[in-house]
Amino acid sequence: MTFREPSQARGSAFLEACIRGAVDLGLADPLTAPPEALDPLERVGAAVADGFRGIVLIDHLEPVSPVAAFLRDNETFRPAIPVTAGVVLNQEVGGLNIFAAEHCLMLEGRLVAMPTLSSQNYARKFRRALARESNASRSPTTDRLTIVDDRFQLRQDVQDVLALVADHDAVLDAGYGHLSEVWVLIEEAKRHGIDRILVRDPDRYAGAAPDEIGALADAGAFIGFTLTESVNETDRFALYERVARERLVLHLLPRATSYGRLAQAVSFIDRIREGGASENDVRSMVAGAGTELLEG
Secondary structure: OOOOOOOHHHHHHHHHHHHOOOEEOOOOOOOOOOOOOOOHHHHHHHHHHHOOOEEEEOOOOOOOHHHHHHHHHOOOOOOOOOEEEEEEOOHHHOOOOHHHHHHHHHOOOOEEEOOOOOEHHHHHHOHHHHHHOOOHHHOOOOOOEOOEOOOOOEOHHHHHHHHHHHHOOOEEEOOOOOHHHHHHHHHHHHHOOOOOEEEEOOOOOOOOOHHHHHHHHHOOOEEEEEOOOOOOHHHHHHOOOOOOHHHEEEEOOOOHHHHOOHHHHHHHHHHHHHOOOOHHHHHHHHHHHHHHHHHO
């Protein structure tokens, strides 16, 4: 298929209209994101500038729910959009630590993620890139985590976290575990009554093939697709063809214009529309699915 060149003005206007209804759930992988990382306050400002109607602050390496609580409660710094937070159960917050999850949810956090950069699967999959990474704070070298035990049953500390997530009707993020771990997690999450489940970029992290990605969505998970700087993102997106658009959450990390990414995002959306995605499909992926995941 030959794609036409997008109209930047028309495309950016359509993208901005979609973003106005979206809640930012983006979680940037340091190995694939641009090097100029935004701190939590900058991310909120970027989300406001980009027109998002809300943001869930999430960080791989530190708890940010106190930042979200401060912004909500301080009239001087209160942003123009709702701000909440999530916590990632990496080694930096104590690993699979129910107290870190509880602290986040007590501060009105909305998301608890299984290990990402601290997961065994992530270390195996990106070991060469991690070995090249010179900034140790962005590529932890502490003991790696798995959510299953030696019998491939979900660990008890993870079961305890699931019970807490269920009690708060929060979002469960599968982190960067292997597909086999993700399936165990989803099955146990359903048993706990958790309906808000997010699996981010399962082709990249879980090692899922197209049919497996579709099966995850069929099992009730929302599927995240993070737009990175890869030139093959349109080809990557084709792997998600089986996922119903109302279950697919397209992550556009703010601020696209800060990294020169607005043109890339516009081009990507223009190309998937050329490939058959309707305007309603795009609105659902950019805004509708994420809102449904968070708010039901």
